[in-house]
Amino acid sequence: MNGKLFNKKLRRLALTLFVLAVLVTPSFGSRVTVRLVAKESVATMPDGTMIPMWGYFLDTGQACNAPSVWSVGPQIDIPPSETALRITLRNCLPAPTSLVITGQKLPVKSTGETLTQVTKVDAQGRDRVIAFTRQAGRLSPRAPATGWSRTYNFKKLKEGTYLYSSGSHPALQQQMGLYGAVRVERVAGQAYGNAYDQEEVLLYSEIDPVLHDPPQAAKPLNYKPTYFLVNGQPYTGATPAVNAGDAGGTVLLRMLNAGLMTHVPTLMGDYLKLIAEDGNAYPYMKTEYSLLLTAGKTVDALFMPTAAGTYSLFDRRLNLTSNGATDGGLFTQLDVGPTPP
Amino acid sequence: MKKIFRRQSGVHIIFVMLLLILSAVYAEAKIMGIMGSGTLTVDLTAKADMITTPDGGSVMIWGYADDNNHAMNMNRATYPGPTLIVDEGTVVTINLQNDLPVPVSMVFPGQQGVVTTGGDPGILTAEVPPLVPGATVSYTFTASNPGTYLYHSGTQQELEIEMGLLGAFIVRPTMGANFAYNHADSQFDYEYLFLLSEMDINIHQIVEFYGHDAPQLRNSNLLSDYFASYWFINGRCAPDTMAMPFTSWLPTQPYNCMPLIHPGEKMLMRIIGGGRDLHPFHYHGNHARNIAMDGRLLESAPGSGADLGFLTFTTQSIPGKTNDLIFDWTGEGLGWDMYGHAPGDPMEPNEDPADHGKPIPVQLPADQELTFGGAYSGSPYLGSLGTLPPGEGGLNPNAGFAYMWHSHAEKEMTNYDIFPGGMMTMMLVVPHGVPIP
Numbered sequence: 001m002n003g004k005l006f007n008k009k010l011r012r013l014a015l016t017l018f019v020l021a022v023l024v025t026p027s028f029g030s031r032v033t034v035r036l037v038a039k040e041s042v043a044t045m046p047d048g049t050m051i052p053m054w055g056y057f058l059d060t061g062q063a064c065n066a067p068s069v070w071s072v073g074p075q076i077d078i079p080p081s082e083t084a085l086r087i088t089l090r091n092c093l094p095a096p097t098s099l100v101i102t103g104q105k106l107p108v109k110s111t112g113e114t115l116t117q118v119t120k121v122d123a124q125g126r127d128r129v130i131a132f133t134r135q136a137g138r139l140s141p142r143a144p145a146t147g148w149s150r151t152y153n154f155k156k157l158k159e160g161t162y163l164y165s166s167g168s169h170p171a172l173q174q175q176m177g178l179y180g181a182v183r184v185e186r187v188a189g190q191a192y193g194n195a196y197d198q199e200e201v202l203l204y205s206e207i208d209p210v211l212h213d214p215p216q217a218a219k220p221l222n223y224k225p226t227y228f229l230v231n232g233q234p235y236t237g238a239t240p241a242v243n244a245g246d247a248g249g250t251v252l253l254r255m256l257n258a259g260l261m262t263h264v265p266t267l268m269g270d271y272l273k274l275i276a277e278d279g280n281a282y283p284y285m286k287t288e289y290s291l292l293l294t295a296g297k298t299v300d301a302l303f304m305p306t307a308a309g310t311y312s313l314f315d316r317r318l319n320l321t322s323n324g325a326t327d328g329g330l331f332t333q334l335d336v337g338p339t340p341p
Numbered sequence: 342m343k344k345i346f347r348r349q350s351g352v353h354i355i356f357v358m359l360l361l362i363l364s365a366v367y368a369e370a371k372i373m374g375i376m377g378s379g380t381l382t383v384d385l386t387a388k389a390d391m392i393t394t395p396d397g398g399s400v401m402i403w404g405y406a407d408d409n410n411h412a413m414n415m416n417r418a419t420y421p422g423p424t425l426i427v428d429e430g431t432v433v434t435i436n437l438q439n440d441l442p443v444p445v446s447m448v449f450p451g452q453q454g455v456v457t458t459g460g461d462p463g464i465l466t467a468e469v470p471p472l473v474p475g476a477t478v479s480y481t482f483t484a485s486n487p488g489t490y491l492y493h494s495g496t497q498q499e500l501e502i503e504m505g506l507l508g509a510f511i512v513r514p515t516m517g518a519n520f521a522y523n524h525a526d527s528q529f530d531y532e533y534l535f536l537l538s539e540m541d542i543n544i545h546q547i548v549e550f551y552g553h554d555a556p557q558l559r560n561s562n563l564l565s566d567y568f569a570s571y572w573f574i575n576g577r578c579a580p581d582t583m584a585m586p587f588t589s590w591l592p593t594q595p596y597n598c599m600p601l602i603h604p605g606e607k608m609l610m611r612i613i614g615g616g617r618d619l620h621p622f623h624y625h626g627n628h629a630r631n632i633a634m635d636g637r638l639l640e641s642a643p644g645s646g647a648d649l650g651f652l653t654f655t656t657q658s659i660p661g662k663t664n665d666l667i668f669d670w671t672g673e674g675l676g677w678d679m680y681g682h683a684p685g686d687p688m689e690p691n692e693d694p695a696d697h698g699k700p701i702p703v704q705l706p707a708d709q710e711l712t713f714g715g716a717y718s719g720s721p722y723l724g725s726l727g728t729l730p731p732g733e734g735g736l737n738p739n740a741g742f743a744y745m746w747h748s749h750a751e752k753e754m755t756n757y758d759i760f761p762g763g764m765m766t767m768m769l770v771v772p773h774g775v776p777i778p
Binding site for chain 2: 264
């Protein structure tokens, strides 16, 4: 057979096969849609101190000036059937804001164009980055009464535990309280191929009230937090223990540091198996009783208790005070029941 | 003027003899502490006392005092508390009493199944109440796993660990006293403890003058915006780290940190993060292999040894964590004979034959062209003393090679802004034949 003709037929065959492959490949799941609003809020500490905050809330159409009780941003869960996330963020803050998920790709517009960083030319003619991604404008007389919105599409999400937070003026906006956790699952009940029975998200953060009224940027010389929070609240004697399943089971601890200081969560009475960092699985589990959680870091660890009891997980950097009072701060109790018969 | 140095064997032998005589009182180079096998019962009392810093300072501490006077200081508290050293499988019981105005306790990171009797429940463990004469809490557990650990107070940790209620805890494997774990990868010839900690003197002075509940402390952010001014290895600031252990002029600081090694032999470094700050502990002279963390070998599977161990020359010491490292120094690759041998001279133990007999490739400066440090032996050769101007040298009678081991956060090498000081010591490579106490 003529060689040239043979190649042509081969190429046509290859093209046909390729087109067929694309057509019959199932498109990967639909996406998770979350509507958030960023607004001013107030946090009340156990000693009664009220602190102005900026927080993320589920957008129920609430008015920008509606009173709200601050907490960490709503947890965003991506189940195994989904790989994409759409967040629509409505901005009720007096400053432009945006949203990034550290460790995932930058968000894109519906057209697929990446929402890249925003820059501005300063008084000396220099290009300065003012936001890591495109923003939603601030609440001003020119804005709609409900605030400007911006939609962020996150595609091809990586499995793991991630922190979402403001990508605008983070030195001010993140320490004001704009952060939350994202959980991306590939297989239900597993993290990076490790099965677990119970799961707990521990999001650590800090508050320096002096920088909240009026809101100011945190700097190394002015940032002196006096409250240390686990999932939005300092520990007190009334904090309920975490249900950590039964002896012989496996608990997945997803730990995130939304604060600006280094913390060292330490388990007393047993060991942890560290399995991932920043959403990246370690090649081997690390058997250690504590872990280094620097600012912005996430660590996933398995706790496999062999005996029932109450196990304490606390910050060995000793951020265990609430405005100077002892027995507070970054402290969590894990309750393990006896092995079921 | 060119000078050729050769081993001055006569002077060398005299110093070896002196050291042999002096070292007769010391046991072989193992970490010192309260030792036990099978069962160990230790009676401790939490007490207040003072420690000394080399800038002439006097700092109030709270420490665990051994009621059986391990520190030979009339049962006074020590900083750190006594190092406890037990064999694998030992049942450890610690009876704790309290002379302080605050409740105290003990916790044992890494140990499982600690059972307590007595005391009041605290958030971490049972606590000994203050001001109740005779009140005792017993902490009992089985030290099932070999390794390097620590203990500290579990009560008001931000205050009580700072004040000094901490100490080291070592479990020896059944494989033998010259191993750190039950695997050949952990074999060593000498071991040294590096219990790292720091202090903010403001906190100690407020406790001393106004009391632990004073508003000057509780209404300040000294405990949350922590800022240290003194740094310690095994409870001493440099240069006291290099003084003798159990010395009479540091009665509440019995332990030193003066690592010595012969070329080619293995040193086990037990690094413990005793305080609340991270420290980049940096050892000149060679890489070390980090073989274990938190009392567990860095192994890919049980029995595989330290196959996940890694070479490093700075250990990131994290609060509450322990690191075990194996260090050695051979001088290989130096390019000249570090003993100053002529080619026909016999080899020293562990000497690298590649460099044997090679002359030093530089012209050595004359005395008039040098300034002198106290650790200079007068000669560039290991084990050789050279002539020195009157009054110079003297700190290096075995003519060893000195390497500074220190926190690489350089300001931590000060005593309240005075350099040198802080978290620093000198590791000395001494020639074979020099006994290591």
